[in-house]
Amino acid sequence: MKPEKLQIGEVRTFVEADMLEPLAFDVAGGTAAVVSVRRPEKEGPNEDAAAVVAAGESSAVLIVSDGCGGMAGGQAAARVAGKKITAEIQSAISHGLPLRMAILDGIEQANRQIIDLKIGAGATLAIVHVEDGDARTYHVGDSQILLVGGRGKVKMLTTSHSPVGYAFEAGVLDESEALDHEDRHLVSNVLGAAEMHVEMGSPRRLAERDGLLAASDGLLDNLLIEEIVNLLRLGRVDRAAAKLAGLGRERMDNPQDGLPHKPDDLTLIAYSRRGRKG
Numbered sequence: 001m002k003p004e005k006l007q008i009g010e011v012r013t014f015v016e017a018d019m020l021e022p023l024a025f026d027v028a029g030g031t032a033a034v035v036s037v038r039r040p041e042k043e044g045p046n047e048d049a050a051a052v053v054a055a056g057e058s059s060a061v062l063i064v065s066d067g068c069g070g071m072a073g074g075q076a077a078a079r080v081a082g083k084k085i086t087a088e089i090q091s092a093i094s095h096g097l098p099l100r101m102a103i104l105d106g107i108e109q110a111n112r113q114i115i116d117l118k119i120g121a122g123a124t125l126a127i128v129h130v131e132d133g134d135a136r137t138y139h140v141g142d143s144q145i146l147l148v149g150g151r152g153k154v155k156m157l158t159t160s161h162s163p164v165g166y167a168f169e170a171g172v173l174d175e176s177e178a179l180d181h182e183d184r185h186l187v188s189n190v191l192g193a194a195e196m197h198v199e200m201g202s203p204r205r206l207a208e209r210d211g212l213l214a215a216s217d218g219l220l221d222n223l224l225i226e227e228i229v230n231l232l233r234l235g236r237v238d239r240a241a242a243k244l245a246g247l248g249r250e251r252m253d254n255p256q257d258g259l260p261h262k263p264d265d266l267t268l269i270a271y272s273r274r275g276r277k278g
Contacts, residue, residue, distance in 0.1 A: 001238045003031045006054035009093045011086050014050040014267070015079050022241040022270075025052050027060035028130040030206075030273035033241035039218070039263045040252050047074035048216050048267035049082040053089050055099055059131040061089055062269045066124045066143050066216035068190060073121030077114045077192055081123045084110040099129055103138055107191070107198055114192035122192035126158070126214040130271065135212060137201035141190050142217045145201075146225075148232050150209025150274075154225070158199065160217075161189035175225060179260040209233075211240065211272050218266030219244060222251040224259075237272040244268060 003024040006012065012025060017036035024033045038046040047067035055061055065081040067074025085106035092102035107125065114121055124141025137145045139158050142165060147156040159169045164186070168178040189197060206212065211232035219228075223244070231243045248266050255261035 003238075006052070008054055008056055009090055010054050011090065012052045013082055013086065015082065016045040016075065017048075017050070017267075018046055022238045022245070024238040025054075027052060027054045028056075029058050029133070030130070030271055031237045032060065032062055032269055032271045033238040034269050035241050035245040036267040037245060037249065037265070039265050040249065042265070045075050046265045046267075047078055048218065048265045049078035050267050050269055051082045051086050052269065053086055055089060055093055055129075056131070058133070059099070059129070061099065061103065062128045062130070062214050062271060064126045064143050064214045064216055064267050064269055066141070066218070066265070066267065068122045068124065068187065073117075073119045074123070076117060076119070077121035077123035080113050080117075081110040081125055081191055084113060085127070099131070100136070103127060103129060104198060104200075107138065107140070111191045111193075111196045115194065117192075122190035124187060124190055124216070126216075128212060128214050128271070130206070130212075133206050133273075134203040135206055136203045139199050140196060141187050142220075144215060144217075144220055146213045146215075146228060146232070147204060147206075148211045148213075148229050149207065150233055152229050152233050154229060155210070156201070156204060157225070158201070161199070162187045179221065206273060208273050211237065211270065213244075213268060213270050215268040216264075216266060218264035219248045219268050221262040221264060222248040222260050222266075232270060237270045237274065241268060241270040244270070
């Protein structure tokens, strides 16, 4: 698959998507591949949303949002999140302003608008800003971001803002216990809440063979971290994205003892500079 080259300021958004194959984009000196699919046998719309923004010759913003609070509410919240954040980024690009503040302002505006909907809606968020070979993360809730080295080392994994996520981070639960926990669906930090907070990471240098992933819990609740690492660390990023989404859907369709299983909408953006110069 030849990636589509996006012009500076150009955005590709994915709302109510149900994709058979990933779409790939040439951004920030690398390739970003997007997949977004509905939960198996679901009749309503996909409540996840995603966006890729070409912010400069060596800059891009990758956005994944997972709506929660029921089909209509979740869909609306994820849509608002993507629309507000991408609008702020585009405005900053056109005026030559720093994207860090644009992203944070967009998140705050989205939070206020979702609260104002007054329908009990919420959304989680995972954002990566790639610029000049560095990646900075922003996240809210249990959508997560993973950075993997070419040899399979986990260089960074954001903590899920949930009771189970914090327990796993603290070592109270191991991965299997966390995935099987009866409260794993509970999220303690979402857009659409007055007490919402954004966890912003420090810039991390991306090596040429690193693989970067932003994903909703539809992927993370159906694959082990080791499985994600093994698929993300090698080969073309669009193929990795297809394999990740395919394995996630297979787990949803065919539960197996000892392996994670939780039917849900699934959205991911995988990014890598493998095979690219610069």
